[in-house]
Amino acid sequence: MVQPKAPSNPGRRKFLINVTSVVGAGAVAGALVPFVGSWNPSARAEAAGAPVKADLSKLLPGEMMIVEWRGVPVYVVKHTQESMAVLNKNLSRLSDPDSVEDQQPEYARNELRSRKKGISIITAVCTHLACAPKFYPQLGTTDFDSDWQGGFFCPCHGSKFDLAGRVYAGVPAPTNLPIPPHYFKTEDILIIGEDEGTV
């Protein structure tokens, strides 16, 4: 049987093998790009997950409107003078009144967890098991609380949140309701799903 001859210049042979291997590995990595990239959200999914616009001009103080973004409801609440005042009085019953947990964009890490005074924008997905909490703005005695200060109550497992989406202590939900990224394009036009200037 014919046997391969030892190369006359083994150093050069080794170098060529190494270079070919590296280039080949690069080609494999390149060939992976379309297959990995194809798992990213498609243009259609991105369009469905795109920022949504809401016109708040007709929203009166004390009212709430629901905006759907990425398949989940987002609550937009316009506060009254009274409800804003209440938000500061109830802190002892909240488990994270200062929004220490990372549940909101940096610009909403403030007392009212909002970008604009008087408006709260809250993702209505309970941090317990993802039910949608219900809006109970009225004060006083309710079925679930003898001294209700206004806010959201989750019917599934009884988690309670105040009007800024901050969770009460001693309920199943572990953290405050998340605040979605958002900004105001004009005084009354709200964009949900995007921080200002990321486009």
Add this chain to the structure above:
Amino acid sequence: MVNKIMSWFDERLPITATIERHLTKYPAPINMNIWYLAGVLLVVVLVIQLISGIWLLMNYEPTAEGAFASIQYIMRDVEYGWMIRYMHTTGSSAFFALIYLHMFRGMMYGSYQKPRELLWVVGWFTFFLLCALGFTGYVLPWGQMSFWAAQVIMSLFGSIPFIGEDLLIWIRGDYLISGITLNRLFALHVVLLPLALIAVIFVHILALHEVGSNNPDGVDVKKFKDEDGVPLDTKPFFPYDIMHDLYAIGVFLIFFCFIMFFYPDGGGYLIEYVNYEPADNLKTPDHIVPSWYYTPYYAMLRAITFPIFGLSAKFLGFVVMAAGIAIFVALPWLDRSPVKSIRYKGIFSKFFLSLFVVSFFVLGYLGSVPPNPVRTLFAQIFTFTYFAYFLLMPIYSKYEKCKPVPDRVTLS
């Protein structure tokens, strides 16, 4: 005439040689016991799953709009559709029950020890692929449990520090679990994972037939051979082993059919009742449980309720769960015992193996019921004992007193 035809083929394809090597002359130890049936039955279940799966595929519709309805269509309108679907769901539970028994057999008799380390590692890959197949398949009916199981399991990747959020979107292909996610899990479940599973099982059997089967005594049967070089304490697989394997397959199929025909739901354990509701992304079921075969690992996930070193409890739970599944791979290198079989190992090996079994079952129970503080504490304790079996093994297996191992196999 027949011989002539056969030799025509054999000159072109090693048919006779392959059959002799892997079937008719494969030497099986004579002291193999009932535990050695799980491997054969796993092959039977693999065939059941492949065939029933292909038939389900003929009527299943992999879209978020049509998936749930197509399952109902299979159950009600397709002739024998109900039977083929129950065959597939019962098969998935049988697959896991048998692979757990098969793995336990290996742990009992030290079948992972030298020279079978690679055989064990390859076998672990079949277990891993089976877990992936179970999960992806579970999502396909697109019921409430399918949806929310996908939600919970995929969210785990979101807990990985720094890259989690982006990774999660990449895996889902969307900002929430959607039809896009369903489609890719479908592609994985029906093409990629079964292909990979068959390939890995093929390698597993090749490796087995290279090193030979272990036996309940854990002695090396190749030490004593007859004049033809055949180990004395073995018998040919055909006709001896195949006969009692066929008997076992018959008994197994009776059990299998009994469940398939009369208790396909298994009281809510084999098919969960919540999954008879279509997926709803705005409503979470009150109590999310995985299939029974994942419950020990689900209990581990939930047992970690405290952050350590700034890593969230959710991420640590994910790590512990993954480690619980992955740690089997390390077994050949954790076991420092001079003997293979539990029959001749010392008291500590027996104790820790029993502790492992108890932990596995207790965790399995805890993973199937809603958590409360007492149950969480128990889950933490038994997660600890589960890992103790593995992590203390280098110590107790090295220093314990073993019994003398006989030269040749024993028959009771």
